[in-house]
Amino acid sequence: MKLNSLKNCALILILLNLVSCSENDENIDTDEETTTETIEVPEVYSKIYGATSITSDGTYIFIKTDGTPDHKSVYYPTSSDLYEDFSGTTFEGYSFVKNPNTIATFDYTFKIPLNPTVATNHAATPLGAIGVSLNGVPLFNQYAGPNQPLTDEFKSFDQYWGHPTGNGTFHYHIEPLYLTTVTASKSALLGFLLDGFPVYGPEEDGEDVTGLDAYHGHSHATEDYPDGIYHYHITNTDPYINGNGYYGTPGTVTQ
Numbered sequence: 001m002k003l004n005s006l007k008n009c010a011l012i013l014i015l016l017n018l019v020s021c022s023e024n025d026e027n028i029d030t031d032e033e034t035t036t037e038t039i040e041v042p043e044v045y046s047k048i049y050g051a052t053s054i055t056s057d058g059t060y061i062f063i064k065t066d067g068t069p070d071h072k073s074v075y076y077p078t079s080s081d082l083y084e085d086f087s088g089t090t091f092e093g094y095s096f097v098k099n100p101n102t103i104a105t106f107d108y109t110f111k112i113p114l115n116p117t118v119a120t121n122h123a124a125t126p127l128g129a130i131g132v133s134l135n136g137v138p139l140f141n142q143y144a145g146p147n148q149p150l151t152d153e154f155k156s157f158d159q160y161w162g163h164p165t166g167n168g169t170f171h172y173h174i175e176p177l178y179l180t181t182v183t184a185s186k187s188a189l190l191g192f193l194l195d196g197f198p199v200y201g202p203e204e205d206g207e208d209v210t211g212l213d214a215y216h217g218h219s220h221a222t223e224d225y226p227d228g229i230y231h232y233h234i235t236n237t238d239p240y241i242n243g244n245g246y247y248g249t250p251g252t253v254t255q
């Protein structure tokens with residue numbers, strides 16, 4: 001009798017296994033259907049390593065970030081592991097002067113065209129975020145305020161050439177040194193402007209990029225876009241990232 005009940009138990013266990021297996025299979029099928037319905041995000045956007053999520057609706061790419069740098073900064077609260085006293089050299093050799101602001105966390109959604117196209121009227125870039133860099137920090141334009149040059153801001157850039165605004169919005173107006181010297185390179189893709197066109201570093205084939213157009217870009221094939229694409233280059237002379245407005249039609253950003 002004991003043997004029989006053991007056998008029965010074993011049978012029941014096997015049956016249970018079969019049932020649970022078929023349930024699992026159903027689950028897998030459901031997952032696969034969901035995956036097929038999701039719009040695929042092109043591989044190139046996975047380079048935005050600071051994003052908390054990247055999705056697409058087939059027309060736009062939605063890049064979510066918290067906007068805080070992954071590098072050390074004198075602008076983190078002193079209690080933060082990422083706080084570090086200023087070291088290194090400021091852009092243009094100014095003596096470093098810390099601004100009174102502290103890095104804050106935000107809830108950014110950068111909504112950029114999946115298939116960027118040239119605009120007929122090249123909209124001026126606004127103050128505030130005009131794009132997103134690989135570590136999720138927003139890119140700002142070449143002005144400190146309405147038509148005010150950046151000159152007075154240089155001295156407050158941290159060792160990786162970023163700084164926060166009065167409400168703690170950390171940003172780069174010029175070359176993001178942490179990306180060009182640590183996590184990417186001087187010739188790598190560094191981010192995207194809101195019009196969806198990619199932003200590259202200051203060098204190409206080991207030399208400083210020259211001959212950019214009024215929007216601070218040009219078109220040719222890149223490692224990420226073998227068929228060629230219009231792209232901006234960050235350089236170390238004004239206007240640094242973008243020139244006279246967006247080359248394409250910008251999406252939006254919420255913070």
Ligand SMILES: [Zn+2]
Nearest residue numbers: 140153163173
């Ligand atoms: Zn600034």
Ligand SMILES: [Zn+2]
Nearest residue numbers: 204218231233
């Ligand atoms: Zn180029």
